[in-house]
Amino acid sequence: MKILVDCFGGDNCPKAAVEGAVLAINEKKDLFVSLVGDKATIEGLLAQLSYNKDQLEIIDAKDVITNDDNPIMAIRRKKDSSMVVALNKLHEGDYDGLVSTGNTGALLTGATLIVRLVDGVQRASLVPIIPTVIEGKYTIVCDVGANVDCKPSMLKEFAIMGDVYMRSAFGVENPKIGLLSNGAEEEKGNALTKEAHELLKQSGLNFIGNIEATDMVSGIADVIVCDGFDGNIAIKAVEGMAKNFMTLIKAGVKKGGLKAKIGALLLKDTLRGVKKKMSTDEVGGAALLGIQKVVVKTHGSSTEIPFKVAILQAAKLANDDVCGIIAKGMK
């Protein structure tokens, strides 16, 4: 497997990308990574690392797409950016996948325009992995913001793609597909979800019906299908609440005197464990499903470990031919 790594554009780039790539090839000896970005800078970072040189190459690219760039403009104009160079290489065919931490909109636009959509897919979907309260169990959400004002048929496509992805990424045999709605009852929903509900019922997928947002992290569904606007709200609400909960506990401990402080000290590992459990750093990035090749987006703040994990994840998805299976599912 040959994975391209867009080494620029994230908060900790290029260091995190380069170090993550080296960790990945050191862990997986049949993996080849292609680091895309300013060659001199990447070489400088590599000089201090130990790895098998046969597993790595550098593709030079002088420009960088930043988060301030307009996605369409950036893809059109920044031809020598690490992202556009990497996307072109991916399209040309010698590579199996791409990992990037850059501007999400640009990556989506670029992947769609350069690498192209799978035949029959209307729009690519941004699909993150979210943790659940069940040990070792994860849920994916399609879509979380790539597409707003979806049509019902798009939600059905998201479900088909999510089903394929879940089988490959987590080995789930017959993924449970839930439709995010404002009530679990079949008659609940808006115009979009009511129509999508009917399509999903007839899809042949393991459709478990409507689910409520209280179940975002309960593990009730393997694949949560929704309009990107709603998915974005749902995961950000979960994220915000998790963060604020920790803030409240910290504030409570501060106010709670010595007893609370000792309690917090003794409970530190447990709370850290909870925080780690709700983090996806070691689980993988968000896949762009519906693109002809594997594209994985890691969080903008990714350090070397999330990068490593995303690179291994991209290699696995490519190895399992997730894109090919999605293409078949669309026929």
Place this chain on the structure above:
Amino acid sequence: MKILVDCFGGDNCPKAAVEGAVLAINEKKDLFVSLVGDKATIEGLLAQLSYNKDQLEIIDAKDVITNDDNPIMAIRRKKDSSMVVALNKLHEGDYDGLVSTGNTGALLTGATLIVRLVDGVQRASLVPIIPTVIEGKYTIVCDVGANVDCKPSMLKEFAIMGDVYMRSAFGVENPKIGLLSNGAEEEKGNALTKEAHELLKQSGLNFIGNIEATDMVSGIADVIVCDGFDGNIAIKAVEGMAKNFMTLIKAGVKKGGLKAKIGALLLKDTLRGVKKKMSTDEVGGAALLGIQKVVVKTHGSSTEIPFKVAILQAAKLANDDVCGIIAKGMK
């Protein structure tokens, strides 16, 4: 102020409703409550309580609308239910407000059909109060499920109503209105929020722009405006995450051995404090805004304290003429 209390339909009814009403009149000597429901049952409960008899009456109603009832059918057919009798009394004019814990859909339908909408309001909105991480600060969300597939003009109405409500309920002088979207930037959103954004900009309200769901409980906005489908997802995601977080901590403690157990014991008050802070039991129920009279919906699982708080809340909203001010705002 004369407040009707629908004493049936909730998990802990009629006991919680009757006890809550007595707590309310014992606390507020110029308050009059009218308990609606089966007279003999209510009398039996009152027999054990001490209160000023001049502050209380019973209105007999033999039937009950349950959560299994179809809202429209129930309102049309269960004419002698505590909810329908209370709504009719409210409409007839001698009473200032109503508190109910019954079937939300039926209450919305009944309030709209019987008590009627304020002139110029397209649809009533269900507006809960949610806690924030800022001490003593609360946010309201308009709407959380009463209305799906909203028009942009409805979101503007929600904002006007939320503004009036926030001023009365929490004394906020110039409430900050945030529009829930998939990004804080002005250009982010779906077709609905983009158009609503423009309307809100021109509304004369203190519109702070788009907010993300990470800010549901951060206190960044006083009033969060959204389509009911999205609001429902956002508050349920927050609710679910809070609950699951506690579950994870408990599981972590269980697995963490003696050290974690002692830590949890010492931190018990702090964690309980966080839980209490994220609860709205002592803050108030959800208001039905856009109805000609004050209607407050308490949670189905409400015990006597949430009932008392909701009754006092309804009295305050009525005293502040929130419905009258909303009516003026619609012109």
